[in-house]
Amino acid sequence: MAEDDGFEQRLRQARTRQGMDPPPTSSGGLPSGSTWGVGFRAGVEVVSALIVGVAAGWFLDRWLGTWPWLFLLCFVFGSVAGVLNVYRLFTPRNVARK
Amino acid sequence: MAAEDKTIDALSQFELGTVLGPIGASVGFSQSNAHMLLAAGLITALIMFGMSARAVVPGRLQSLAESSYEFVHDLVVGQVGEEGKRFFPFVFTLFMFVLFGNMLGLLPYAFTYTSHIAVTFGLAAIVFVLITVVALMLHGRKFFGYFFPEGAPLWLAPIIIPVEIVSYLSRPVSLSIRLFANMVAGHVMLKVFATFVVLLGGLGAVGPLVAVLPLSVNIALVGFEVLVAFLQAYVFAILTSIYLHDAVHLH
Numbered sequence: 001m002a003e004d005d006g007f008e009q010r011l012r013q014a015r016t017r018q019g020m021d022p023p024p025t026s027s028g029g030l031p032s033g034s035t036w037g038v039g040f041r042a043g044v045e046v047v048s049a050l051i052v053g054v055a056a057g058w059f060l061d062r063w064l065g066t067w068p069w070l071f072l073l074c075f076v077f078g079s080v081a082g083v084l085n086v087y088r089l090f091t092p093r094n095v096a097r098k
Numbered sequence: 099m100a101a102e103d104k105t106i107d108a109l110s111q112f113e114l115g116t117v118l119g120p121i122g123a124s125v126g127f128s129q130s131n132a133h134m135l136l137a138a139g140l141i142t143a144l145i146m147f148g149m150s151a152r153a154v155v156p157g158r159l160q161s162l163a164e165s166s167y168e169f170v171h172d173l174v175v176g177q178v179g180e181e182g183k184r185f186f187p188f189v190f191t192l193f194m195f196v197l198f199g200n201m202l203g204l205l206p207y208a209f210t211y212t213s214h215i216a217v218t219f220g221l222a223a224i225v226f227v228l229i230t231v232v233a234l235m236l237h238g239r240k241f242f243g244y245f246f247p248e249g250a251p252l253w254l255a256p257i258i259i260p261v262e263i264v265s266y267l268s269r270p271v272s273l274s275i276r277l278f279a280n281m282v283a284g285h286v287m288l289k290v291f292a293t294f295v296v297l298l299g300g301l302g303a304v305g306p307l308v309a310v311l312p313l314s315v316n317i318a319l320v321g322f323e324v325l326v327a328f329l330q331a332y333v334f335a336i337l338t339s340i341y342l343h344d345a346v347h348l349h
Contacts, residue, residue: 044279048272053264074264080257081264085272 045089046082053078108289112213112282130211137198137211166194170335177339178346185342188228192221193335200281200327204320212330213281215274222270225338233345244348273337280330284323291316 057074061067116123117132148163156164170190174182196212203210211217233241245262246255294312299305 040279041276044272044276045268048275049264049268051271052268056264056267074260077260077264080261081268084261084265085268 042086042089045085049082049085050075050078053081106290106293108286108293111285111289112210114214129209130214130217133199133202133209133211134195134217137195137202140202141194141198170194173332173336174339174342177336178343181346182339182342185339189335189338189342192225192338193331196221196277196334197328197331200331201324203281203285204323204327210281210285212277213285215278218274218278219270221334222274225273225341226270229341229345232342233348236346237348241348244344269341273334277330277334280326284319284326288316288319288323291319 053074053076054071057071057078060070060074064070114128114130116127117129118127121127144159144166145163148159151157151160153160167190170193171186174186174189178185199210199212199217202208203213233244245259245266247258250258291312295309295316298312299309301308
């Protein structure tokens with residue numbers, strides 16, 4: 001396969017010389033669709049965090065018999081986690097990593 | 099069926115029924131399962147027959163198989179890095195299964211198995227278990243440091259840790275809801291506008307003229323749904339890769 005690799009490399013060099021290849025963009029994130037798509041994604045993040053929070057609180061309460069205190073607490077945690085998810089959605093991942 | 103009693107019945111398309119007569123009924127083999135098997139068969143056939151020629155200059159089927167392989171391969175390596183190659187079979191299977199489910203559902207008389215949250219949550223749960231197990235195996239106890247970022251003040255721990263745990267647990271939920279909601283919304287819209295065509299078409303002399311409007315909307319929607327079907331499979335695969343990146347590198 002050395003032959004093929006050499007061909008690929010020369011082709012790439014030739015293409016770069018002619019300016020046919022666009023400079024590699026950061027393929028970091030999700031496809032940024034329409035405004036509706038962005039809104040929908042943010043909504044899903046909030047709703048799913050709330051579902052997890054509420055479900056965790058409800059089951060913990062039923063298990064420990066402390067209704068409604070853990071439910072209320074986990075609801076708040078779920079809301080904060082939802083906001084955090086949306087914040088992470090709009091923070092460029094590569095910047096946030098380093 | 100919806101137009102006969104002049105109502106819009108957009109949700110009956112998601113109802114499960116058994117196929118294959120009494121045998122299917124006795125084991126609960128639904129049309130959803132049948133379409134899953136069909137999708138698995140089609141994917142296997144695409145790869146096996148596509149690659150059976152092994153030509154240097156690929157034919158149509160081979161280039162389809164190769165481009166789908168390379169698409170997912172680039173996605174996984176681009177997101178997870180070189181060490182992500184071992185997860186390639188998993189992500190490829192997941193991507194093709196979701197893609198074929200979405201695409202098959204657009205054919206007439208077909209059933210969209212990705213429009214059931216039980217299916218999408220099942221897939222998302224597999225991803226969730228995998229990323230957790232991978233992170234635990236690679237990092238051991240350090241995995242739990244994920245829930246408390248270094249450098250944060252210690253007195254914030256009672257707030258940060260539950261929030262991070264909820265955020266981590268919400269991953270499979272958001273992954274499954276996104277796919278499920280997109281597929282359901284698309285199919286409901288198609289059904290609603292298709293019912294409009296039938297209802298308006300039966301409205302006397304002007305009916306067929308007016309019915310052209312929802313028909314044209316439906317034609318545009320079908321094209322849009324093909325895009326959504328591909329995009330949602332892509333989003334599912336890329337989010338899986340992002341989560342795998344987090345599990346492998348544990349930033």
